[in-house]
Amino acid sequence: MDFDFSPKVKELQERVSAFMDEHIYPNEERFDREVAQGDRWQPTKLIEELKPKAKEAGLWNLFLPESERGAGLTNLEYAPLCEIMGRVSWAPEVFNCSAPDTGNMEVLERYGKPEHKEKWLKPLLNGEIRSAFAMTEPAVASSDATNIEASIKRDGDEYVINGRKWWTSGIGDPRCKILIFMGKTDPSAPRHEQQSMILVPTDTKGITIERMLPVFGYDDAPHGHGEVNFENVRVPASNLLLGEGRGFEIAQGRLGPGRIHHCMRVIGVAERALERMCKRVKSRVAFGKPVAEQTVTLERIAEARASIDQARLLTLKAAYMMDTVGNKEARMEIAMIKVVAPNMALKVIDWAIQAHGAGGVTTDFGLAQAYAHARTLRLADGPDEVHRNQIGRLELRKYN
C-alpha cells in the first residue's frame, strides 16, 4: 500500500497543470464569449486552436488503457490527470479526453470490427470527429435496461432502428459523425440478452433532433444534449457490435470507465469550488470580521476538504481495482464512487455558492453551472438509487 503517485504520474500532473495554467484558465472568458456570440452550435475556434497544442505537448488520448492506440496509461494513472482537466468544463476536449467520446472510443477499441476502427475510431482518436451515445429514453425508467423500448430489427442486410432517445450528448455538434445506439433486438429473450448496440452514422436518414435539452437553464452549447427521434433508420447489419443480445454486456463494460471518468472530473470541479470558496471568504468582511474567521466557514471548509479527499481516495481505489482485477470485480467500488463523488461535489459547490452570496447563483464564478452539471451526474448512467441498491445487494451477498 502506497499513497504517493508514481514519478511518471507526478510528472504528468505537472505537465497537465502547466498546460491548464498556460492555455485553459486564461481562456475561460474567451470560451464563454465565443459561445455567446455567433452560432452557439458551432465548435469554438478556441478548442480547435488548443487541440494541436495538447497533442504536441504529448497530452493526448490519455484515457485509453490497455491499448496501443492510447497513451499507455492505466486507469489509476489517468485518474489524477482527468481530475485536473475536469476543473474546467470544456478542458477535457482539448486533450481529446471528453465524454461521451472516451466511452465510445473504449467501445470501438474493445468491441469494434477492424473496419469500425478504421472508419470511426481513428478519426475520433485524432480529434477529427466526435460521437454520441443514445441509450436513455424519455418514456420509461431506462436505468432498468429491460424497460428500453427502442427496437433494432434485422431486415435483410440491414438493421432497422426505431425509438426515441434523449440526453444524447454532443449530438448538436456538427462534428458529431457517429453514434452508438442501444435498443432491443429481441424483447422476448432473457432479461439481459434483449438489448443490442449498433453504430449509426448521424447523417443516416430518419434521424431527427427534436430539441436540445436545457439543464437548469443551460443549453451546454456547443456540445448540448439532444432529444432524438429515430424512425426507420437503416444501417448495415455489420454495424451491430459484438452480436445480438450483447448490448447489456457492452453497456456494463462501457459504463465502468465512463462513470469513473465522470467522478474524476467532478472531483476536480469540487476542488475548484473549494479553492474559489477559500479565496472568497478571505476577501470579504461581514459584521466587522473576515468571513474566513467565522467558525461556520472553517467547519464547511474542513468538511469540504475531508469529503473531497475521501471521495478521491475511493475513486483512485476503484481505478486501481479496474486495473488489477477488472471492471467486473470492481463493480461495487465503481457503484460507490458513482454515488459518492457527485453528491460530495454538490455539497461542496453549494457551500461555495453560499460563500459567494448572490454572486454564487449567477454566471460570474461558474458555480451555478458547476452545480447544474454535477446534479445531472446523480442521474446520468443510472440514478443514485439504482447504484445504492446494487451496492446493498452485493454487501448482503457476503452473508449468504
Next chain:
Amino acid sequence: MDFDFSPKVKELQERVSAFMDEHIYPNEERFDREVAQGDRWQPTKLIEELKPKAKEAGLWNLFLPESERGAGLTNLEYAPLCEIMGRVSWAPEVFNCSAPDTGNMEVLERYGKPEHKEKWLKPLLNGEIRSAFAMTEPAVASSDATNIEASIKRDGDEYVINGRKWWTSGIGDPRCKILIFMGKTDPSAPRHEQQSMILVPTDTKGITIERMLPVFGYDDAPHGHGEVNFENVRVPASNLLLGEGRGFEIAQGRLGPGRIHHCMRVIGVAERALERMCKRVKSRVAFGKPVAEQTVTLERIAEARASIDQARLLTLKAAYMMDTVGNKEARMEIAMIKVVAPNMALKVIDWAIQAHGAGGVTTDFGLAQAYAHARTLRLADGPDEVHRNQIGRLELRKYN
C-alpha cells in the same frame, strides 16, 4: 389555539384555487411560449389578459394588511392564498401580488408622502406600472448594511445618487417606472443610521442597466434581475423616504412582509413539487415494481410531507405574530421561516427531480427552474447564516 382556517379564508382559498384551475395552470405552456418567442423582455399578453379577470374576481391586492387600499386581509389570512399563487412562478403578478412590488407598495403605504402615494402607489395598486428595489451590491457583503457603499448626497434641492447595485429584480421590464434605492447619506453616523432610502424614477438620467443576471441558466425574463449602475443620478430631495438615516429602519419594516411572502410562495412551490413527485412515482416501473412502492420513495414522500407541514405552520405562526404583536416582536419567527422554508423547499424539489430521472433537470416539469429560484432565497434578503446568527443571539439573550 385553533388550526383551522376561518370561513373567510377557506372561501378565498377556494376562489384562488378555482382561478388557478381555470386561468393559470392551463396557460403555463402559453406563458413559456410567449417568452420564448418574440422579445423576451416585453411583458406577456397573457398576464395582461388575466389581470382584469383577477380584479373582476375580487382577487386583487390581497397582500396589503392594515390599509384601506388593500383587500383588508391580515398577514395570516393572506398567507395561505399567497401559497396557492406561488405554485406557478408568474401567477402572483396576475393577482397584483408579486415581488418586489408588494414590498415596495408596503413601503409607499407606510412611509410615503401623499404625493408619492398619488404618483406611484396608485398606479402600482392598479397594476399599471411595476417597481424595483435596489439594495444589494456586487462589491461587498451587503447583508451587513454597514458595508453598503452606494451614496446619497444632498445637493441643494436634490439628492445625488452614486453606486452599483445588482439583483434589482424587475428592472428589465419596460413597465418598471420607479425604484427604491438604498444608500448611505452619512457614513460616519452610528451603524444603523448611516443608510437612507430614496425613490428614483427609472427614467432618470445616469441609470444604466449593465446586464441582466442569469440565475443558474435562467434569465427569468421578462422580469429578470439587473446589475445597475447609478452615476450622478439626481432626484428631488422630497423623494427621500422618512428622513435621512432611517433606511435601515425602513428595510427592517419592508423585509419582514417581503420575507414572509417569499416563504409562503416557496411552500406552494414545494407542495407542487411533491404533487409532481407523487404522480410520477405512481406512473413509473423499475426493476419489476412501481417506484411508488419502494420504501425509499415512501420515506422521501413522508419526510417531504412532514417538512412542508412544519414549515407552513411556522410561517403561519410568524404571520400571526406580525398581525398580533408586530413585525419587530415577530423578528425571530420571521428569521426562522426565512431559513426554514427555502431549505425545506430545496430538499423536496431535489427529491422530486430525482424521482423524475433525467427529466427532472430539464424544463419539462419545471423542477430545475423551481430549484434555481428557491436556491436564490437562501441568499436574497440576507443569507441563511445572517439569519441563523440573529436567531441564535435572540435565543441566548433569554439567559442574560
Next chain:
Amino acid sequence: MDFDFSPKVKELQERVSAFMDEHIYPNEERFDREVAQGDRWQPTKLIEELKPKAKEAGLWNLFLPESERGAGLTNLEYAPLCEIMGRVSWAPEVFNCSAPDTGNMEVLERYGKPEHKEKWLKPLLNGEIRSAFAMTEPAVASSDATNIEASIKRDGDEYVINGRKWWTSGIGDPRCKILIFMGKTDPSAPRHEQQSMILVPTDTKGITIERMLPVFGYDDAPHGHGEVNFENVRVPASNLLLGEGRGFEIAQGRLGPGRIHHCMRVIGVAERALERMCKRVKSRVAFGKPVAEQTVTLERIAEARASIDQARLLTLKAAYMMDTVGNKEARMEIAMIKVVAPNMALKVIDWAIQAHGAGGVTTDFGLAQAYAHARTLRLADGPDEVHRNQIGRLELRKYN
C-alpha cells in the same frame, strides 16, 4: 386560526411551571440519590411525597380527555402541560400523567367493562397502583402486528396466555398490579382481526420477569423495562377487552394518545437541552472567545430553536385534530409527529452534549440519559420506518 394558548391553558402552564420550580427541579438530585442508594426497584419516597401535593394543587390526571374522570382537558389543552412535565423524566408520575399508565387508563376508560373500571381504573386514577403494557416481542418484528406470536386461547371460562414479551415498562415496580397483554386469539383470521387484548393481574401464576432491560447503560430504575415470560397464564374470560379479534383496533386507539404524549414530553426534553446548551456556551471560553459567540454555536442554537418550534406546532396540530376530527382522521399527523419529535430531540440533545464537552456524555447534565431515552422513541410504538411508510402511502392515496 389562532396561535395563542387559551387563558385557561396559560393559567395551567403557569401553575404546572410553578409546581416544577417549587417541587421538581430542586429535587432532581434527591431522586437520583434515592434510586442510587437502597433498593433500586422500590418506588422513591420523593414521588410519593409529591403526588398528594400535585393532587392538592389540582394538577392531577390532566391527560384524560372526553371523560368525567379526568381533568376535562382536551388533547390540545393537555399538550403544553405535558411538555412542561416532560422536562424532568420522573415528573409526569407526580401528576399521575406518566406512561404507560396514561395509555392504559385510556384503554380502560374507553374499552373496559364497569368492573374493570372499578377494580383497575379507579386505583390507577388515584395513583394507588401502576400498570404495564405487554405488546412487543423479542423474536419477531412486532411493529407488524401480524407477526405477533403470543397466544390467547379460550379454555372454558378462562383464557390461557402464552408468549414472551419485552419492553414491558414499569413491570419492575412493585406497585404495578395490572397489565394489558396483546396476543393472537385467532392466527387464521384476517390480518387485523387476529389480535386481542386482555387484562392480566401481575400476580397471576405463570408470569416470570426474565430480566430488566438496560437502555444504553441505564436500567431506568425504579420503573424499568422487563423481558417477561408468560407460560400458561390463566385469567377469567371476562378480562378480554372489547371482544376477540379487536386487539389491533384497541392498539390503534391506545397508541394515538400514547404517541402524542411521548412527543409532547420529548419536546420538553429538547427545550431543556437547548436551555442547558445556551447556559453552557455562555459560561465557557475557548481559544480566547466565549463559545457563545462562535457562529457554529449560533447556527446550532438557531437550528435547534427552529426545529423545536416546528415540531411543537405539528404536535399541537395533531392534538387539535384528535380533538376535532378524531384519532383516526388524525393518523397522518400522529405518524408525522411520532417521527419528527424524537429525531428533532436527538439532534438538539446531541448538540447540547457536544457543547458540554466530555461532561455531556456522563451523568452530570442529564443529557446522555435524555439522549438514550429519546433514542428509544424512534423504535417504541413502531419504528420510524413503519410510520414513514404509512405517511407515504396516505400521501400517495390522494392521487388515486
Next chain:
Amino acid sequence: MDFDFSPKVKELQERVSAFMDEHIYPNEERFDREVAQGDRWQPTKLIEELKPKAKEAGLWNLFLPESERGAGLTNLEYAPLCEIMGRVSWAPEVFNCSAPDTGNMEVLERYGKPEHKEKWLKPLLNGEIRSAFAMTEPAVASSDATNIEASIKRDGDEYVINGRKWWTSGIGDPRCKILIFMGKTDPSAPRHEQQSMILVPTDTKGITIERMLPVFGYDDAPHGHGEVNFENVRVPASNLLLGEGRGFEIAQGRLGPGRIHHCMRVIGVAERALERMCKRVKSRVAFGKPVAEQTVTLERIAEARASIDQARLLTLKAAYMMDTVGNKEARMEIAMIKVVAPNMALKVIDWAIQAHGAGGVTTDFGLAQAYAHARTLRLADGPDEVHRNQIGRLELRKYN
C-alpha cells in the same frame, strides 16, 4: 500508488483474525459475565488468560513504530490490525494494544529517561501493569490547552501537583501503576510553553479518585474513567518529561498516534455493526417481505459501506503520511480522520440499532454500547469543532 496490503500485512491480518475467531468472539459473553459477577473493578481472568496466548502467537505490542521494543510495524502496517482488534471493545488489551497504554508507551519511548523506561515502559510492554493519562479538566474547556488550571510547581527536588482531572481512563484498574499528568509549570509563559507533563505513580499520596464516570450509563468496568483530585501530590523532579514548558509539544506528539488508533478501532466497530445489520435484516420479515429487500435498507447498507471504505482509506493515508513525512506534516490528515471516523461510525451504528428494533438499544447486540463509546470519540482528544477549525485554517493557509 498501490491499494493492496503488503504480503506481510495480509499474513498478519489473517493471524489476528484467526486469533479473534478462536479466542475473542467466543468469549464475549464470558467477559460480560465476569464483569457482571464479582467485583466490577477487578481485571478479568479472561484477559489474563488470553494475553500469554497472544504473546505466544507473536501478536503483541504491534503498535509501536520506529522502536526496537515494538513489533517493528509502521503505522500503515499496524492500522488494519488495529481495526480488527477494535471489533471487540476489550480485545486490544489482549494484544497489549489498548488505550491509553499505547499512547503512554509511545510517550515513554520517545520522551522518557532511561530510568523511566526501565521502571515503567518495560512492565507496560510486558503487560504487567497499566497506565493512565490525566489531561482533561472538568472546570474549563481544556481542548484549549491554555485553559488548563492544574499546576506543577517546583519545590526543591520535587514537583508539587495540584488540580482536578477527569476522564482519566483506566484509573479504576488496580494494575494501573503510573499516570502521565499535564499541568502548567508557568502560566505566564507564551501560550504553548506553559504546560508540562510529568510522571506520577498512582500510589502517591494526595491522589483521590472522586468517582468513576459513567458514559451513557455504562461504567466501562473494569477499565472505567475516573474523576481524580490531585492535592499537593509530590513526585521527584526527575519525573518531569522532556523539560518544563514542553507539555504541549509532547501532547501533540502523543495525540497523533492516539487519535489514529482510536479511528482504526472505531472503523472496526463500524464494520461489525454493519455485519450485524446485514445479518439481522436477512433474518427478519415485516409486512410480508424480508427487511433486507426494502430499498431503505439497501440504501443504508450502501451508504454504510461507502462511508466505512472512505474513512478507512483516509485513515490509512494518514498513517502512511505519519510514516513517510512525520506526525507534524500529517496533522491535517490526522485531524480529518479524527472527525470523520467517529461520525461515520455513529451513523452506521445508529442504522444498525434501528435495524435491530428495540433490541438495538439494549445490551443484546452490543450496539448501544458501541454507540456510547463512539460518541465519546467526538469529544476525547479534542472535540470535532476544534479539529474542524484547525483543518479549515490549514486549508485557508494555502491561499496566503
